[in-house]
Amino acid sequence: MNHVRHPHETVLDSEPPHLMGRWKRDPLMRALTGIGNIWFPLWGSLAPLRETRVDNGIQVLDVVRREVVARDENVIALTFAAPDGSVLPQWNAGAHLDLLLPSGRMREYSLCGDPGDRTTYRIAVRRIPNGGGGSVEVHDTLRVGDQIRIKGPRNAFPLALPGYGSRAQRLRFVAAGIGITPILPMVAIADRMGLDWSMIYTGRSLDSIPFREELARFGDKVEIRTDDEHGLPTAEDLTGPVPEQDAGLTLYCCGPTPMLESLRTHLVDRRDIELHYERFSPPPIVDGTEFTISLASTGESVTVAADESALTALRRVRPETPYSCQQGFCGTCRLHVSAGSVDHRDGSLTEPERDAGYFLPCVSRCRSDGLTVDV
Ligand code: FES
Structure with missing residues (x-):
């Protein structure tokens, strides 16, 4: 200048x-x-000793590394750092970041690096061509040297270590495909602390499994099992051998909904076993019935089928409707309802927010014939 x-x-x-x-x-x-x-x-x-600047909960970070971490090349890991190398806010295993993508989309990705590294964050993203566009945008646009705005870290899947808030004596980690991301730092901590742990890691084929090389250091504590070679795992395969009573076992699981549901059903009567899980897809719709959503601004209406979410139906007529977690906890899809009775199924809106007419269409449904939303 x-x-x-x-x-x-x-x-x-x-x-x-x-x-x-x-x-x-x-x-x-x-x-x-x-x-x-x-x-x-x-x-x-002194930048490495200072905490990086956070404005309104948003940090602007540099992409400092990009690497392919699955042999089918559909998963990339991205590492972020503060432009001046300053210290990043701390996180614990199971935490995630919200990425505010250039298109305006917000997407959540689990942190899969080392929580002890205070200067970088690492995430991994599987490319999903027929998804909502977030993963494709990450793959196609984020390169080393670019900047990205992030929120977080936040943790909705914390690890309670035996002896530190958990009565468990053994940990069993269950990961499927990209579900490895929150599990990876958990395994590293369990191993570093000398805990009794094991892991099963499943995927379609060996080439689709991310971070295999990184897990090799744990030897036979990690069992890798692929559908093309062994078929789909049963719930018993996932839990491993479990005594009849007093198993002293805690499971941490991240994978697709059918896998989680099979584990939940299998362990429903085992009060001696803790099951903690995180989904990376919407939860199944239970007791869904068809209803109608009307848009207050135009009078258009759209039918929500019994087996789809209100968000999915809304996005047919308003594809730009924002969303992120699709599980009722991030609040990104929040809408205001001006008529109709909501069947709230989320875990994050407060009573005053519900009383004020807000609802989360990714999980909540309708108790009346229809809802009118202020869209
Ligand atoms: S998308 Fe996260 S609460 Fe609906």
């Missing part, structure tokens, strides 16, 4: 003279200038 001097501009090239004219340069100003000259270069080099 060119610096143009204005006629009345005062430029100080050196410290001003002493006010009483006793010294050519004011001693106090000289001392302050000296301190400044030492401090400002030091401040820059």
